[in-house]
Amino acid sequence: xxxxxxxxxxLHVQEGDSTNFxxxxxxxxxxxxxxxxxxxxxxxxxxxxxxxxGDEKKKGRISATLNTKEGYSYLxxxxxxxxxxxxxxxxxxxxxxIFGQGTTLQVKP
Amino acid sequence: NAGVTQTPxxxxxxxxxxxxxxCAQDMNHEYMYWYRQDPGMGLRLIHYSVGEGTTAKGEVPDxxxxxxxxxxxxxxxxxxxAPSQTSVYFCASSSTGLNTEAFFGQGTRLTVV
Numbered sequence: 311x312x313x314x315x316x317x318x319x320x321l322h323v324q325e326g327d328s329t330n331f332x333x334x335x336x337x338x339x340x341x342x343x344x345x346x347x348x349x350x351x352x353x354x355x356x357x358x359x360x361x362x363x364g365d366e367k368k369k370g371r372i373s374a375t376l377n378t379k380e381g382y383s384y385l386x387x388x389x390x391x392x393x394x395x396x397x398x399x400x401x402x403x404x405x406x407x408i409f410g411q412g413t414t415l416q417v418k419p
Numbered sequence: 420n421a422g423v424t425q426t427p428x429x430x431x432x433x434x435x436x437x438x439x440x441x442c443a444q445d446m447n448h449e450y451m452y453w454y455r456q457d458p459g460m461g462l463r464l465i466h467y468s469v470g471e472g473t474t475a476k477g478e479v480p481d482x483x484x485x486x487x488x489x490x491x492x493x494x495x496x497x498x499x500x501a502p503s504q505t506s507v508y509f510c511a512s513s514s515t516g517l518n519t520e521a522f523f524g525q526g527t528r529l530t531v532v
Contacts, residue, residue, distance in 0.1 A: 341517035353509065354462070356520030399461060403517050405469075406477065407452060411461035 316400055316410035323390050324418050330386045331413040333400030337381035342403040345374055345385055348412070349396045357385075357398075390417040421445050425510050425524035432500045432531045440495040440527050442510030450513045451493035452477075452521070453485060455506040462509065468493055500531045 315334040323329050333343070342361045346354040358367040363378040371388045387394055397412040426441040442451060449470050454462040454477075464477030466485040474485045482504060484496045493512075497504060507528050513521040 344520065346521075353523035353525055354511075355523070359518050359520050361518045406464060406467050406475070407511070407513075407521060408464055408478065409454070409462040411459070 314400065314402060314408055314410035316398075316413050318413060319411065320414040320416070322416045322418065325391060327390050327417075328386070328388045329390055329415065330384050331398055331415075333383045333385070333410055335381050335383075335400075335402040335410075337378055339404045340378055340381075340402055341405070343376050343378075343383050344401045344403060344407065345383070346399040346401070346409075347396050348399055354399060385413075387415070390415070392417045392419050423510055423512055423522050423524040425508070425527050427527060428525065429528045430530070432497075432529065434501060434531060436500050437496070437498050438500065438529075439497075440508055440510075440529075442493045442495070442512075442524055444491055444493075444512040444522070446512060446514070446522065447490070448512035448522075449490075449515045450521075451487065452511045453483070453493065453495045454509045454511065455479065456509060456526075457506050465495065465508075500529075502531045505529060505531045 317332050345357040348354040358374045360376040365376045367374050374385045376383045395417045397414045399412045401407045401409040423444045452467045453465040463479045468474045468487040471490040486494045510524040511521040
């Protein structure tokens, strides 16, 4: 069973703070690393799919980096807003998508 | 475009009853997945399929069976429901390219009493 670790498990920040989360995964048999945003009472939606070592992706205030050699990815949120409150999931694709437990972010106004 | 549609959205079962959850996608995707969501445990993969007629076990397959007779449909069956199978079930699909995102259905809330 693939061991995907996300940290921290939960995070409370003030509006305007910048924050980052970590996703760790076994680096062998790796094809791509997915990040999803999951709001309460909704379905997960994709943020980024990254495949190359050193890859960086950006969407507005959210960005992500990937290190396939050491098996980790960082997700950064710059200037957090209340609407960023959600659970952020990562999933390495190894022929199937196995998700980490997620990092739940709460942004207080 | 409907995307990924799950049927039903809610269901209450008695212990020992059987049921089938249907996932339908209209994006011609090869990959389809069934996950369950439990508090504090994220999304756990039950079974998945990499194409019509194929299925494979995920992380927590026990107590579930699946079938992919048609490319657009992925069925999840519970032969004899148990209270431990009370959960929210999500279906997802993606295309063959491993760098393409997965699309999720809206979820099915199942309660086994």
